[in-house]
Amino acid sequence: ARALRGWLLIAAGEVVAMLVAVGAAIRLTGWVLLPVRTLDAATHDIASGRMRSRVAASGGPPELRRLARSFNEMADNVENVLEQQRAFVADASHQLRNPLAALLLRIELLALELPEGNEEIASVRTEGKRLAQVLDDLLDLALAEHAGADLQLTDIGALTAERVASWRPVAEERGVALRADGSAAVTAWADPIALSSALDAIIDNALKFTPADEEVRVTVASGRDDVTVVVADRGPGLTAQEMERVGDRFWRSTRHQNVQGSGLGLSIAQALLAAGGGSLRYAAHEPHGLRVTVSVPRDNLQG
Incomplete structure (x- = not known):
């Protein structure tokens, strides 16, 4: 009976130790994986177009905190590059509209000096209007990518x-x-x-x-x-x-x-x-x- 009680105490101690170890492992795993899940969510947000998503670099192991800071720096750089690209497209489109409008006006004035129905003038006029439409669409695209949504x-x-x-x-x-x-x-x-x-x-x-x-x-x-x-x-x-x-x-x-x-x-x-x-x-x-x-x-x- 004493031997049986001894083995039962040993078995109970092992079960308690195992439960404590499993609980500690679960907490440790959660502590380690929480920054990974946060990083995964932020990556998905950026891939979906929400470029302002960032990761809080305050939890988890030191290696994951460094990874979170590096991720935020990368996201900042990507957002800055995209912003520069949008600004360039918008500025270029805007700056080209005025000289193009002047060019189209000169084409119309030139058309008055030529016989009505001149095919070359008609072709130039068509291409000029098409270019104006492309510039307007480029400006609309740059504004659409830059502006936030008013949901x-x-x-x-x-x-x-x-x-x-x-x-x-x-x-x-x-x-x-x-x-x-x-x-x-x-x-x-x-x-x-x-x-x-x-x-x-x-x-x-x-x-x-x-x-x-x-x-x-x-x-x-x-x-x-x-x-x-x-x-x-x-x-x-x-x-x-x-x-x-x-x-x-x-x-x-x-x-x-x-x-x-x-x-x-x-x-x-x-x-x-x-x-x-x-x-x-x-x-x-x-x-x-x-x-x-x-x-x-x-x-x-x-x-």
Whole structure:
């Protein structure tokens, strides 16, 4: 009996020691991994476009604190480089607009001295206006990437219906049916001005590539975490290779070079949405056409 009690005491001591060791290991692991989880979250934020996310370098082992400080320095440098790039694009676009406006005015004056319908003057005038549009789009893109989002609880259904109504006369002029359906009243957190501008760019793009007697359908749907606006057209669509590049700056399909545009519209829309935690997705619309899905969060990610 004494031997049995002795072994029971030894076993109980071992169990207690094991529980203490496991508890200490869990606390130590949590202390070590907490800065890693914080660093992972900050990395995800920066990859998602929230460049002001930083890591508090006050907890964890010395090595992880040094890593957090290095990460913050890297993030600061990346943000400064991006800010310099945006400032350069904005300044260059702004500075080029005035001489370009003067050049276009001289072209118009020169056209008065030449026979009406001169093809060379018409070509120069067209290219000058196209360059002016590119500069305006570059300035809009720089401003969209620089400005912060003014998030508000917004009725996405009502805002989308308003933008569809604004574009319907343009659609009727082109012989395209522009229709809206889905949820009539659904709310999410978005910047109303930025979302309106993004929808304008997407609907304009859809109408531009949809032939007459076809339709563009805009659908609002509510999910658990977000609200989506799907703009589906019946245009020629894009190939799988082209789908990988759609939305890139200045990219335009070689099959659509004769369609007016600068190749920046969807890039501007993406920048406007990303500032408020939104996103753009592209997919084929069978049997032909393109589906552009706008997603905005139902929760205030900046709150």
